[in-house]
Amino acid sequence: MATHKSAERSSAPPKKESILELTKLIDAKVHVKCLGGREIVGTLKGYDELVNLVLDDADEYLRDSEDPNKITDKTRKLGLVVVRGTQVSLVSPREGMEEIANPFIAAEE
Secondary structure, three states, rough: OOOOOOHHHHHOOOOOOOOOOOOHHHHOOOEEEOOOEEEEEEEEEEEEEOEEEEEEEEEEEEOOOOOOOOOOEEEEEEEEEEEEEHHEEEEEOOOOOOOOOOOOOOOOO
């Protein structure tokens, strides 16, 4: 009795491709927001399918000592870092990014 293992192999679902297009950001400055509130800016040197990132010349934005939810303009130099993909919530190019007012917060008077 012949088995049809070759037919089973060909019916496997196609490999899913990542929806992230980080290739175009290689060697560019990126802004990375992590779970827990850390924000890092650095030059993207590499990544993998799990979104583990390698950043060079990285700087971390420090939090306000009085309000831990507020990020300050103060930074600390990290150098070459690997950011685990499980911690990454946002990767954006540094060029062309600007902060806008949150439309969901009621205007304070």
